[in-house]
Amino acid sequence: MNAYRSKSLSFPWPPLVYSLAVITALYLKQDYPVYLPHPWAIIAWGIGALLTVVAVTLNVWAVKTLLESRTTVLTQRCTAHLVTKGPFRFTRNPTYLGYTLLMAGLGLMIGNVWFVAMAAVAAALTTLLVIRCEEMHLLSRFGCEFEFYCRRTRRWI
Template sequence: MNAYRSKSLSFPWPPLLYSLAVIAALYLQRWYPLPLPFAWALASWIVGALLTAFAVTLNVWAVKTLLERRTTVLTQRCTAHLVTSGPFRFTRNPTYLGYTLLTAGLGLLIGNLWFVAMAAAAAALTTLLVIRCEEMHLLSRFGCEFEFYCKRTRRWL
């Protein structure tokens, strides 16, 4: 193990990034509203409710899986095990996917399309600032096992 890779991050970026995305979406809607056509309002609400429910379920499932495997949930702590079960079978980052879907889903629920745009921006920043660092940490900790996992499991979807 490389000593400089003992932790993946020194700051918990994901909550900050997604909180800033929500704040930005609220301000953008106030100053540059994106009106949602009335005919789409009900469909938007239904899709938003489904996305929100799915996102919460995905996050709870991911946290439960990490806790069952006795590894950390916090990004600024060193991971104890490479988790490839539960939602990690389908995506390498189910919590970040959950945050992204939750942000977009809430936007659709309240009719603020800026939330969808900001969810995409937060996902891009999460990839650049968080996921790449975490992947280097996991590669240094688990080597070939992590490489094999990456080949069979997508980063997002």
């Protein structure tokens, strides 16, 4: 086993990435405001509320599943078990999907369309900075079991 690949992340990137995305969206709204016409704003609020509920539910379900499986929730710690039940049956990264949906949903609810754009940017950065490293860690720890899991479960949705 390659010792370098078996290490988990040394820095908690996801909170930093999503925090910077929120700050950027707030800055962009101030300097480059984008407004939705009234009927679309009401529809956007409803969609945002739905996305927010789905995101919170997904994150709570994912954390509950990880705790029940007796493995870490933190990205900078080594995982004890490969979790493939609960929301992990549908997506390999339910917490990051939840963060992304939450950011987009809150943006639609408060009328800041930049949140939706920055949620996509945060998701892309999370894939590059976090998910690929985590996947290498899981591959080195769980080998073929993780490969089979990757074949039947998508990275995002």
